[in-house]
Ligand code: ADP
């Protein structure tokens with residue numbers, strides 16, 4: 522073989538190694554399946570560090586583990602770090618931004634509906650009312666998004682090429698795909714099997730879906746899901762099957778996906794019109810899909826929500 526041919530072959534092999542190889546790990550944490558896939562020289566280190574980060578966050582914020590910092594705070598003995606206090610402050614601000622549709626203090630309500638013990642049932646109205654005036658916290662609607670955001674900071678620090686993290690349905694992308702094309706993320710069909718459409722996102726983005734199909738139970742022929750309207754204490758009934766939020770900030774994406782699901786299309790659209798940091802896709806009970814005008818969506822027919830009414 523001529524020397525220049527040899528060189529080209531080595532270059533191609535190297536390009537194949539550095540350009541394509543990724544490190545992948547699946548884990549079960551925060552009561553859900555997670556999948557990390559990272560490309561770059563320090564991908565293995567990044568996977569290990571993110572794995573440790575997720576375990577650390579779970580050990581601090583689990584609502585069901587009696588040893589977690591959250592459980593201790595719920596029992597009246599808070600011992601937060603400065604960083605955790607900052608997260609709680611941000612959650613308070615985000616809750617206000619959603620006019621209370623996102624409420625981080627629904628522990629007693631979720632417990633009353635039996636979601637922690639896997640003993641789901643419809644509570645009495647008295648139990649619901651009592652639970653609504655209880656201040657104990659549950660961050661199930663926000664912590665995976667926060668984890669995604671913290672993971673991005675690690676990926677930046679380690680200077681990996683790119684990554685896609687599936688944190689139990691919260692998708693966090695980082696960097697660009699090797700061929701420069703956008704990441705393609707499917708929005709799940711609530712009735713199972715496949716997607717209702719695919720969103721394209723560039724670079725670092727958090728894509729989070731909240732839906733009525735992720736956790737639910739049936740009683741007397743009726744379905745009850747796990748996203749509650751903090752005003753009524755009942756599963757939100759705003760005419761939606763799911764909401765997908767796209768936002769550069771993972772915590773905001775997660776909070777807003779839960780909140781918009783509670784608010785519904787009309788109120789959710791009003792919040793979007795006041796904001797400039799997120800986009801959203803609403804799947805209605807009727808099967809219609811509505812997407813804000815910054816979303817790049819394919820594989821389905823949909824209505825575009827414009828900035829101006
Ligand atoms: P998932 O965690 O299933 O991906 P979400 O991000 O929408 O979906 O979070 C739902 C979880 O958030 C519930 O399981 C519960 O722990 C909590 N939750 C339910 N309703 C609310 C609400 N209105 N505000 C804040 N948290 C909520």
Ligand code: MG
Pocket residue numbers: 661662663729731774775776777778779780
């Ligand atoms: Mg959420």
